[in-house]
Amino acid sequence: MLKVNKPSSNLNEFAIIETYFNRQPKRVEVIQSVGDDCALIKPPVNALLAISTDTLIEGTHFYSTIAAADLGYKALAVNLSDLAAMGAEPAFILLSLTLQEAKADWLLKFAEGFFELATEFNIDLVGGNIAKGPLSITVQVQGYVKEGKQLKRSAAQVGDLIFVSGELGTAGTALQTIKQDLNINEAQKAVLMRAWQRPYPKINLGLILSDIAHAAIDISDGLAADLTHLLQASQVGARLEESKLPIAQIVKEIFSYPEALQLALTGGEDYELCFTAPAQYQSLLEKNYHCRAIGVIESEPGLRLQQVNGNILPLQQMGFRHF
Numbered sequence: 126m127l128k129v130n131k132p133s134s135n136l137n138e139f140a141i142i143e144t145y146f147n148r149q150p151k152r153v154e155v156i157q158s159v160g161d162d163c164a165l166i167k168p169p170v171n172a173l174l175a176i177s178t179d180t181l182i183e184g185t186h187f188y189s190t191i192a193a194a195d196l197g198y199k200a201l202a203v204n205l206s207d208l209a210a211m212g213a214e215p216a217f218i219l220l221s222l223t224l225q226e227a228k229a230d231w232l233l234k235f236a237e238g239f240f241e242l243a244t245e246f247n248i249d250l251v252g253g254n255i256a257k258g259p260l261s262i263t264v265q266v267q268g269y270v271k272e273g274k275q276l277k278r279s280a281a282q283v284g285d286l287i288f289v290s291g292e293l294g295t296a297g298t299a300l301q302t303i304k305q306d307l308n309i310n311e312a313q314k315a316v317l318m319r320a321w322q323r324p325y326p327k328i329n330l331g332l333i334l335s336d337i338a339h340a341a342i343d344i345s346d347g348l349a350a351d352l353t354h355l356l357q358a359s360q361v362g363a364r365l366e367e368s369k370l371p372i373a374q375i376v377k378e379i380f381s382y383p384e385a386l387q388l389a390l391t392g393g394e395d396y397e398l399c400f401t402a403p404a405q406y407q408s409l410l411e412k413n414y415h416c417r418a419i420g421v422i423e424s425e426p427g428l429r430l431q432q433v434n435g436n437i438l439p440l441q442q443m444g445f446r447h448f
Contacts, residue, residue, distance in 0.1 A: 136227035136229060136232075137227075138255035138256070141227055141232060141255050142159065142253075142255060144232075145232045145233065145235075145236040146159065146220065146236060146250060146253070147159045147160065148240070148249070148250055150249040150251065151247065151249060152216060152217070152247065152249050154166050154167050154168060154169065154216065155217070155249055155251060157251075158249065158250075158251045158252070159250065159251060159252055159253075163252070164217070164219075164251035164252045166217060166251070166267075168269065169269065171271070171272060172269040172270065172271060172272070173269070173270050173271070173272050173275060174267060174268075174269065175208055175211045175213035175267065175268045175269065175270050175275070176265065176266070176267050177204060177207035177208060177211075177265070177266050178204065178263060178264065178265040178266070179203050179204050179207070179263070179264060180261060180262065180263040181196075181199070181200050181203070181261065181262045181263075182259075182260075182261045183259065183260040183261065187199070187322075188303070189260075191322060192234065192238075192322075193230075193231045193232075193233075193234035193235040193238065194234040194235065194237050194238035194241075195238060195322040195323055196235060196238065196262070196322075197234070197235040197236060197237065197238030197239035197240075197241075198238035198239065198241060198242055198322075198323050199238075199322055199323060199324065200220075200239065200262040200264050201218065201239055201242045201243060201248075201264055201266075202242055202323065202324050202325065202326050202396065203324065203326075203345065203394075203396060204218070204264045204265070204266040205242070205246065205266055205326035205328060206324070206326045206327070206343040206345065206396040207266065207343060208266055208268045208326075208328065208331070209326050209327045209328045209330065209331035209343060209398060210276060210331060210341045210342050210343040210398055210400075211268075211270055211275055211276050211277075211331070211341070212270055212274055212275060212276040212331045212332060212334055212335030212338075212341070213268035213269060213270040213275070213331065214268050214269050214270070214328070214332060215246050215247075215248050215266060215267075215268040215328060216247075216248060216249070216267055216268050216269055217248065217249050217250075217251045217266070217267040217268075218243065218248055218249070218250050218251070218264055218265065218266050218267070219250075219251065219252050219253045219264065219265040219267075220239070220250060220252075220253035220254075220262070220263075220264055221253050221254040221255075221256075221262070221263040221264075222253070222254070222255050222256075222261075222262055222263075223255075223256045223257070223258040223259065223260065223261045223262075224255070224256075224257060224258070224260060225257070225258070225259065225260055226257075242326075246326075246328055248266075270335065271335070274335040274336065275335070276331070276334060276335055276338055276339075276340060276341040276400065277340060277341075277358070278340055278341070278342050278354060278355045278358035278359065279340065279358040279359050279360075280339045280340040280359060281339055281340040281355060281356070281359035281361050281401040281422050282339050282359075282361075282401070282422060283361055283422055283423060283424045284403075284404070284421070284422060285339055285340075285401035285402060285403060285404075285421070285422040286401065286402060286403070286404050286407055286418045286420070286421055286422075287352070287363055287365065287399065287400075287401055287418065287419055287420040287421060287422060288398075288399070288400050288401070288402060288410055288416045288417060288418050288419065289344070289348065289371060289397050289398070289399050289416065289417055289419055290327050290330055290397045290398040290399075290400075290414070290415070290416050291327075291371065291395070291397045291415065291416075292371045292372070292373035292374075292395075292397075293344070293348055293370065293371055293372055293373060293376075293388075293389040293390075293392070293395055293397065294372055294373050294376040294385060294388040294389040294392045294395070295316070295317060295320035295321070295373045295375060295376060295392075295395065296317075296320050296321040296324065296392060296393065296394035296395050296396075297347070297376075297388040297389075297391070297392015297393055297394065297395070298317055298373070298375065298376045298379060298380070298388055298392065299317035299318055299320060299321035300321065300392070300393075300394070301380075301388070301392075302314070302317060302379070307379065309379060313375060313378070313379065316375055317375065320395075321394060324394065324395070324396035325396075326396065327343075327396075327397065327398045330398060330414060330416075331398065333414065334398070334400055334402070337402055337403075337406050337409075337410075338400045338401065338402040338406075339400075339401050339402060339403075340355055340358075340359055340400060340401045341355075341398055341399065341400035341401075342354060342355045342398075342399050342400070343396055343397070343398055343399070344393075344395045344396060344397045344398070344399050345393060345394060345395075345396060346393050347390060347391040347392055347393040348389065348390050348391070348395075348399060349390045349391055349428060349440050350391065350393075351399060352365075352399055352428060353428050353440075355399065355401075356422075356426070356427075356428060359422075360426075361422050361423065361424060361426070362422070362423045362424065362425045362426045362427045362428065362429070363420055363421065363422050363423060363428050363429070364420050364421055364423055364429045364430075364431055364437070365419055365420035365428070365429070365430050365431065365440075366419060366420055366430075366431050367386070367430055367431060367432050367433050368433050369417060369418065369419045369420070370386070370389050370390075370419055371389075371417045371419070372385050372386065372388075372389040373389075376388055376389065390430075390440070401422055427439060427440075428440045
């Protein structure tokens with residue numbers, strides 16, 4: 126269980142920070158952490174600083190029924206997934222938390238989930254903000270990547286194979302079962318909710334890929350949408366093979382095959398890595414790292430799906446959009 130400082134009877138923003146989020150930094154680069162106007166960091170020589178941020182808003186990214194510990198975990202996990210896609214080692218985080226009211230039990234559980242993941246990857250929380258308002262969580266992550274080893278969206282090469290790091294469609298299926306109030310058993314519900322609420326960021330894989338992959342992106346809005354971003358940045362196209370898409374078994378158990386295929390392509394929030402690499406690494410990636418080659422980068426712009434019957438189907442921009 127998370128150790129907290131002695132709670133104050135008056136949980137104002139300063140008491141919340143001191144009680145639940147003021148942790149002694151473990152990284153040697155931290156000169157000044159929580160408690161001053163700015164954090165002070167002395168980054169290592171010859172390293173690029175990778176920075177990303179995401180906001181989670183109730184009703185858009187999570188529902189009020191989510192456990193506080195799961196929300197704390199997910200808020201950090203989805204941000205770390207961006208660092209994984211860049212091939213970066215996570216180091217520091219900033220947390221901005223907006224709350225309707227300060228509840229000690231909720232804050233304790235949220236902090237437990239948040240620091241569970243931070244501790245696993247040796248990440249220091251070095252600052253942030255607490256405010257009153259509708260529940261939302263904004264996290265900024267910072268990490269290091271060796272110069273020349275960064276994985277950008279714009280570096281895919283014609284002839285590269287396209288890989289994904291795991292199965293697709295589980296988180297999207299979780300959302301659909303909630304929206305459609307589908308009748309599923311408790312075992313299925315547990316698998317789906319864990320995939321949606323506690324995605325595991327592929328940090329270690331990203332570090333390995335920094336030596337062999339050309340381009341990468343994490344799958345947050347859906348495979349088709351996110352791969353399209355990569356293709357546009359690299360000014361190339363791609364052909365996916367339907368027969369090679371790793372649709373999660375549980376998705377096929379709940380939905381018909383056409384619906385399961387659609388969820389694998391557009392479901393979103395899988396937080397797997399989609400990346401391109403030379404064909405010579407296919408055996409290594411599939412046998413040792415459980416990745417799957419699902420297509421190839423081509424010179425012709427656009428994203429296409431080669432169906433099982435051999436037909437080529439253009440895939441339009443699909444996936445989650447805020448606007």
